């Protein structure tokens with residue numbers, strides 16, 4: 001279920017893989033895409049989200065994961081998982097005390113309210129999680145090639161600062177890596193013009209974009225610490241990949257929340 005978990009002060013961080021859920025066929029097993037997909041059942045996805053929320057409430061079992069400070073303090077009540085309708089833009093939605101009626105259309109969720117598990121989904125795009133662990137301000141960001149150029153991560157950081165965040169830690173989740181994410185040369189140039197660090201070449205010598213390197217450059221001097229979970233979604237079948245699976249691909253997620 002979780003490819004990675006971390007816990008700092010009251011902040012819990014998790015990236016899911018594709019195992020431990022109820023979805024079948026190409027979506028097997030832990031598809032978190034509320035947008036559904038051909039042959040996927042919305043109730044099944046809701047059940048998957050419930051399983052993830054329950055597991056997060058239990059916290060990380062000692063010794064099973066990486067990066068944990070003090071696993072015995074993990075866990076706590078999750079008020080709910082907040083997702084968003086991701087559109088490859090740079091809009092940020094702030095999650096407060098109000099229960100959101102529907103997923104907001106945004107590519108970043110930011111909150112200073114404990115208990116809401118903010119979720120960014122991906123299948124080659126990168127889920128980026130951010131926190132000021134002392135002040136309890138968190139963000140979940142979906143960044144692909146377009147989001148990188150649009151600056152969705154810097155915009156989420158600005159929204160966190162507005163909520164009182166000062167010292168940021170960032171976690172970069174599984175994504176299509178810079179050695180696999182092949183694009184036309186003109187597209188590579190266009191992205192690199194905006195974010196030079198994203199310029200890359202595939203392992204077979206063709207133009208590519210390195211989304212994680214681009215995001216890391218955008219966080220340089222902004223985040224005090226960047227934890228790169230690594231893992232390439234195209235190479236690693238523990239994850240969903242749009243490039244590898246096509247439109248019948250599920251979504252894994254990055255989730256972050258402040259314990260209530």
Ligand SMILES: [Zn+2]
Pocket residue numbers: 176177178179180181232233234235
């Ligand atoms: Zn790769």
